Amino acid sequence: MRDVIHLLPESLANQIAAGEVVQRPSSVVKELLENSIDAGSSQITLIIKNAGKSLIQVVDDGKGMSETDARMCFERHATSKIADTEDLFKILTFGFRGEALASIAAVAQVELKTCQESDETGVLIEIEGSEIKRQEPVMSQTGTTVSVKNLFFNVPARRNFLKSNPVEMRHIIEEFQRVALSNPEINMSLYQDDLETLNLKSGKLAKRIVSIFGKQYQDQLIPCREEVQHVLIEGYIGKPESAKKTRGEQFFFVNGRYVKHPYLHHAIMNAYEELLPEGTFPFYALKIDLDPVHVDINVHPTKTEVKFDDERTIYAVVSATIKQALASNGITPSIDFDLDVNYATQRAASTLPSSANNSNISSGSNNKFTVPTGTFNNNQVKNWQKLYPDPDKTRKWENEFMELKSRSDVPEKSGKPLEITFSSAANEINEQAEQEEKLNEHQARVQKTLQIKYKYIVAQVKSGLMVINQQAAHERILYDQFINRLESGKGISQKLVFPQTIELPPADCATLIGVLPELHQIGFELEPFGQQAFILRGIPAEIKESAADSIIESFLEQIKMNQTSLEDEKKSKMAKIMAKKASLKEGDRLHSDERQALIEQLFASSNPNYSPDGKKIIAMLGSERLDELFM
Incomplete structure (x- = not known):
């Protein structure tokens, strides 16, 4: 029997290894930015073209590399961060695996230009698919510039799996934000297709948060800090009223490294218990610093998952820190042992109106x-x-x-004087009979439908009674209308008297740009205004002006949670959101004509029995069932 096991060619092995580290352009951004931080940079610039598919360039003013190090950094498992096994348990740097540049060079065209402060000239190295094409001295400033061009040029199958430019750009911006939040002392800037997207100056964490997410966060941040038993937790959380329906603004940093930790996220949500509306998520950016021997970061190739040797203690400290911060800002009840109770009572009495002290003020049942x-x-x-x-x-x-x-025989009030005309007795009788017939028809229609609790519509049919959920029915009607608009590309829009400016974080802006064509088809007149804002000039005729921001936020939430390239599925999700936001709600009163019109439109829809979310719309109470109630 012939031997079947053989060594893989080095180029193929490098491409397989690259699949663990380089999943998309944002993976390259993360590795290059972390290398710049390890180099002690004070200024980092990220330049992106074509969402990273054509160019990813990182320029820093770090300490640079020698000619030998510049060549060695492209070898697999070559690193300056660790030397023996013990170093694995006290890692405080980022690029300790020695795989980043080697993996990137295996699937892209890479140009490295670097120079140390003590050297007169730097070195330029060009690598294409792990093969060195050029290496020569070059004049360069102190620091390093890495340019990654044509990512996945030699792996077309991997390139075909990349998403659209707005989606990939959103991932890049998210990685940039994470690095920027964990290192607020570093000046950082981001350029997208030759346009400046972010320019972040060095400062405190609060300043960095406001610079990234907008000025509205300035009044929403709550500082928190706690230090116990070699664990330091500090950062900022958002007030409950500023919580959003979208995830993505929750950040944990362990020893300066961004991590995802569902267990600690649960600790924060537990601290916010009964303070947040259902389905919303608070903002937080928390740094957890502890001895590296108590945390294992060598869990996942992307280094976004960590393990603590005592997770329960970390959980308790995080939860207590958040609760204390909320209580100190008066958001949750707290006991102040230093407060003079007598003074507090006098102060409370002095601030209340005199009538409030009267015990006779009450509200009955x-x-x-x-x-x-x-x-x-x-x-x-x-x-x-x-x-x-x-x-x-x-x-x-x-x-x-x-x-x-509602009576049809009562004339509408108008500014004109009452006109009296004389007619024959026959004409007068005919007109009176015609009015009585119209009135009888109107009263008959009123008797056909009835609204119960401003929630259900009851209609009489031959087989008994039909009960309709008015909100679910209206959602079905609106859903069909919005789907037709998306398919036909003709949206009905109402102009706003005063256009609105909608400010969004850069990542959300990139996401929203990707769905602008669909929003235009529905009826939104929305256009970019700068790098972090949009101008809203028109909205669909069915929605209220006050609901526009909420609908756009829901769009962003769905897009983040359900990334899909299927056009039909995207249109369906957008139509569902619009229908849910613009539909009738429980408590909306409907007149008889409106109830009748709703029923007629429902039975003309594509599926009168179920709403777009699959909820039941109609329930029947047959004559037999009604008879059973009285037997």
Whole structure:
């Protein structure tokens, strides 16, 4: 039997190894930025073209490399960070594996230019598919410039798996933000297709957060800090009211390294318990510094996963730190043992209006306002009664007005004087009969439908009663309308009197640019305005102006959670979001004509029985079932 096991060619082995480190352009960005940080740089510039597919260039002013080191850095498992086994348990640098540049050079065309401060000239090395094409001296400033061109040029299959430019650019910006947040003392800038996207000056973490995510974060940040038993936790969290429905603004840094840790994320969500609306996520950027012997970062090739030797303790410290920060800002109840109770009572009494101290102020079960006695005279009581009329009487008046308005034989009020015309007795009788017939028709239609709890519509049919969920029904109707617009490319838009400016983080801007054509088809008139903002000039006719920001935020959430290249699926998700935001809600009152129109449109839709989310729309109560209720 012939031997079947053989060594792989070096070029093929390098490409296989590159698959673990270089998954997409953002992977290259991460490795190059971390190398610049390890070099002690104070200024780092990232230049991107064609979402990293054509060019990824990182320029730093670090200590640079000698000619020998410049050549050795492209060899596999070549590193200056570790020398023996013990070094693996005290790693405080980033590129300790020695695989980054070797893996990148295996699947791209790489140009390295570097120079040390003590050297008169630097060195230029060009590598293409792990093969050195050129190496020569060159004049260069102190530091290193790495240019990665035509990523995956020799692995077309890998290049075909890359997403669209907006998606890949969003991943690049996210990696850049993570490195920038963990190193606020370094000046960092990002250029995208020759346009400056971010220019971050050195400073404190709070300044870096505001520079990246916008000025609105300036009043939303809560500082937190705790140090116990060789563990230091510090950073910032967001106020509960600033929580978003989208993930992505949650950052953990362990010894300066960005990590993903679901267990510690749960600790923070536990601290925010009962403070956040359902389905929202708070902002946080927390740095955890501890002895490297207590954390293992050699878990995953991308080094975004770590293990602690005592995760329970870290969990408890993180949760306690967040709770303390929230309590110190008055967001959660706390006990202040240094507070003078007598002074606090006097201060509380002085800040309340005198009427608040009266024990007769109460609200009964019937929600009527009870006027306090002993502190107002009769005239004041009358004034209070004017401000707070009997709600039962008000509701009765409203019902009478709505009933009067719904009658077809009551003329609308107009500014013209009443015109009196004379006609024969026959014409008068015919007109009266015609009006009575219209009134009877209207009353019959009113009797056909009924609204229950401003949530369900009950209609009489031959087989019994039909109960319709008005919100689910309206979602189905709107969903079909938006799908038709997306497929036809013709959206109905209403112009805004005052255009709105929507500011977004750079990563969200890159995401939103990718769906602008679909937004235009639905009816949004949205266009980029600078690098981190958009101008909203028009919205779909079915939605309210106040709901535009919420809808765009929901779009971004869905895109982040469900990255897909299928055009039909993308359109379906966008139509669902629009339908859910613009549909009727529980508590919306519908007149008889509106109820009837809703039913007619529902049965003209593509699927009257189920909403776009699969919720049941119609329930039938047959005559037999009704008879059983009274047997």
